[in-house]
Amino acid sequence: NAGVMQNPRHLVRRRGQEARLRCSPMKGHSHVYWYRQLPEEGLKFMVYLQKENIIDESGMPKERFSAEFPKEGPSILRIQQVVRGDSAAYFCASSPSRGGGAYEQYFGPGTRLTVT
Amino acid sequence: AQTVTQSQPEMSVQEAETVTLSCTYDTSESDYYLFWYKQPPSRQMILVIRQEAYKQQNATENRFSVNFQKAAKSFSLKISDSQLGDAAMYFCALYPGNTPLVFGKGTRLSVIA
Numbered sequence: 001n002a003g004v005m006q007n008p009r010h011l012v013r014r015r016g017q018e019a020r021l022r023c024s025p026m027k028g029h030s031h032v033y034w035y036r037q038l039p040e041e042g043l044k045f046m047v048y049l050q051k052e053n054i055i056d057e058s059g060m061p062k063e064r065f066s067a068e069f070p071k072e073g074p075s076i077l078r079i080q081q082v083v084r085g086d087s088a089a090y091f092c093a094s095s096p097s098r099g100g101g102a103y104e105q106y107f108g109p110g111t112r113l114t115v116t
Numbered sequence: 117a118q119t120v121t122q123s124q125p126e127m128s129v130q131e132a133e134t135v136t137l138s139c140t141y142d143t144s145e146s147d148y149y150l151f152w153y154k155q156p157p158s159r160q161m162i163l164v165i166r167q168e169a170y171k172q173q174n175a176t177e178n179r180f181s182v183n184f185q186k187a188a189k190s191f192s193l194k195i196s197d198s199q200l201g202d203a204a205m206y207f208c209a210l211y212p213g214n215t216p217l218v219f220g221k222g223t224r225l226s227v228i229a
Contacts, residue, residue, distance in 0.1 A: 033216060042207050042219035056216065089159055103149045103211040107161035
């Protein structure tokens with residue numbers, strides 16, 4: 001059973017460009033979480049999605065950031081018009097479909113975004 | 117609000133010795149989970165150990181064990197017989213139920229040969 005997959009592992013963007021980060025959850029998982037880790041910090045929650053639904057986006061910046069988890073395909077975290085402050089590691093986690101399993105979050109290897 | 121505090125930014129331990137990493141938390145929930153994650157230089161988040169708040173018995177996983185003090189809201193991690201491969205960032209995390217994981221800022225552990 002493959003783990004949570006994220007790609008790309010490293011992404012370099014110039015200021016003003018768009019960044020798209022992809023996350024494929026573990027097989028059988030339909031809950032996806034995105035976290036951001038700034039240098040020397042812990043992970044901070046951004047958004048929680050189920051298939052075709054955003055459940056909780058309380059940690060997502062109001063502008064430039066969006067996330068989706070379509071019926072088919074990976075979850076996408078999209079950052080428009082990136083700025084240097086967006087440079088961070090972005091982690092995706094998935095949890096089982098059954099109720100109450102949200103504490104069982106399995107993490108992907110992360111995408112390190114560098115904005116130049 | 118849910119918070120997790122790790123008061124030790126850095127710790128070091130001699131190989132084969134024992135080290136304890138501290139974590140305190142705050143939540144108004146009565147049922148919750150606590151975790152320790154290890155993040156080596158590869159940045160992969162690796163679950164080390166998990167504790168359910170309703171269980172009084174402290175969790176153990178091989179050389180890793182916790183001291184869970186529910187009344188004091190304390191959740192420390194003890195690493196016995198430390199190995200070079202234990203060197204990493206360690207994050208304490210809280211799952212208060214129906215909300216996302218809340219992480220502390222981490223403790224960087226160095227293991228001295």
